[in-house]
Each structure stands twice: as C-alpha cells, then as structure tokens.
Amino acid sequence: MDYLSKIWQKTNLVRTALSNVYDTGIIFPGIKCDGPSYNALVAVLCPNNMETTFPHPSNPEIKIAVIFDICHMMKLARKTFASFGVKKNQKGEDIRWRFINELYLFQKHEGLNAETKLQKTDIEWRRMKMKVNLACQTLPRSVADALDMLSKDFQDKAFSNCTATVEFIRIFEALFDIFNSRNILGSSSKAPFI
Template identity: 70%
Template sequence: MVVAINGSWKTPIRNFMIHGLSGGGKANLVRMALCEVYDTGIIIPSITCDGHSYNFAMFNVIGAVLCPNNIETTFLHPFNPKIKIAVIFDIYHMMKLVRNTFASFGVMVNQKGEEIRWSCINELYLLHKHEGLRAGTKL
C-alpha cells in the first residue's frame, strides 16, 4: 500500500502471496515494488510495518541494520542509491508486543536488576475500573 505524505490518497500497488516466504524473498518483493513505484515518479521515503521477525529479516537483507548495538534504520533505494528509505515499525503494534510479552512473563527485570511486575499494572487497571477513572492508555 502506498500512502501519500503530502496528499490525501492511498492505493494498493499489488498483492503478493507471501506465506512461508523467506526474508530474502520478501526483500526482493520490496525492491521490485520500490522500483515499480519509482518508475511512476513517486519517491517512497519510508516503509512502515509491524514488528514480526520476518520483517526484521527482510530489512536486514535489504540493508537496514536492526541490531541493538549497530542500528542503521535506513537503506538505499534499489534503483536510485542517492535516496535513503527509512524503516519505521508501527508503534501501536510494538507496544502491543511489549504488553503481551510482559503479561505472559509476569515479571521483567530492568537494567538495575529491579523487578517490574505485571500484577502492578493489573492492580492499577482494577483500581481505575473500581474508581471510575479512565486512563488514556489501553492496558
């Protein structure tokens, strides 16, 4: 899907059947789509996706480095290497992944070794519900 930054339009460019496709295969599809869209005169400044591991693998193949110690969140356009394309992970999906991971583990440990318990988040939710408060967050 291509979405205009400076306009009010969006359009699908093609449907790909990608179930079971490797990161390299998906990277090839992205390169192909970028080139086809570039041929129309549209420049894609960024790609936004969810945080599934296959997207990380795809971006690593394309040239974005997403390792914590060596992050490079852009890659060069396959048709015009003067253009850098940014990698953006959908923040709402990433927060959902953190929340679900936190809920399933129950306890996480911060860099100081202090425990952070999911039960505290749950108790806060119950307090809000009991008191009739509504937090701006979605627990």
C-alpha cells in the same frame, strides 16, 4: 515454499515496487513494517545490525527508512510485559505487570475506575491478544498516573516500588504518541516526527 524463500520473495517485491515507483519520479522516504515476518524482511533489507535505513535499489545514495507499526509494537510490548511478569529497566529496577493487575483489582473492589479504562479484558488479554485498543488501554498515561497516585499519595503498600513500572508505561505512552502522530499541527509528543 519455506520461510526464507517467502522472506526473499517479499524482499524482492519491496525492492521491485520501490524501483518501479522511483521510475515515475516518486521517492518513498520509508516503509512501514507491521509484524514479525516483516522483521525478518527488514533484516534482509538492512543487513547491518540495528540499522534503520537501507539504500534505495535504484539509487543507493537515497536512504529508505524502516518504521515499525506502533500499534503492532504496542501489542508486542504488552504481550512481552504481561507474559514475563517482571522486566528490569536500565537501572536494574523491576517493571512489574503485577501492578497493573493490582490496579484493576483495586478499582474493581473500590468501585472506581480512576480514569484508566482498565477492564477484565485488559488483564485477561490472551483471549484477545490482537486487539490494538486493549494493548493501548493497558499502557496509557492514566494507568501510570493512577499507579503513581496510589503509591505516593495514598502510600498503598500494594503499589510500593512501582516507580519503574510507571516510568515504563509513560515511555510507551510517549512512543505511541510520537509514532502515531497524524496531525501536522500536533504539539509535544503528538507532533509529527518526519
């Protein structure tokens, strides 16, 4: 079976499942997608560019939301960030993987960990690219805070111009908190968003 046939098969399975469950009186507000093959599935379910909902197969007035799995998206973000080395933000500033490498080397050389939990496996991530915890350890707020401190407070030249990288990491930390929220009593970015 070719790739497109598999996508259509998955699409039909999702539509059939939604319809069968709808017949019992249960309406799912959304589906969660975890990987690239499901991204193609979403493209079939949501044919309009960048649309995040699709009509329910049994009742087109009901919209089904498509939510990407945040843990998988963190792995993809880390892989993209590390593989390209340099990305540009909306202001045209450089977001550099080099700063995370430099932070790891600084901590190793100074015998500190600066509360970042950065390890060799985070820097040499390719051997364990599917480990969610490594992706999350690479882009947490503590890494952003450590980079910020080394740049501003210590004025370490190795970390000059890391502001865009710090902002990038903080954005991903907030996104992770939002999409990984499980506690109805959570606050700030850890509060439920639905």
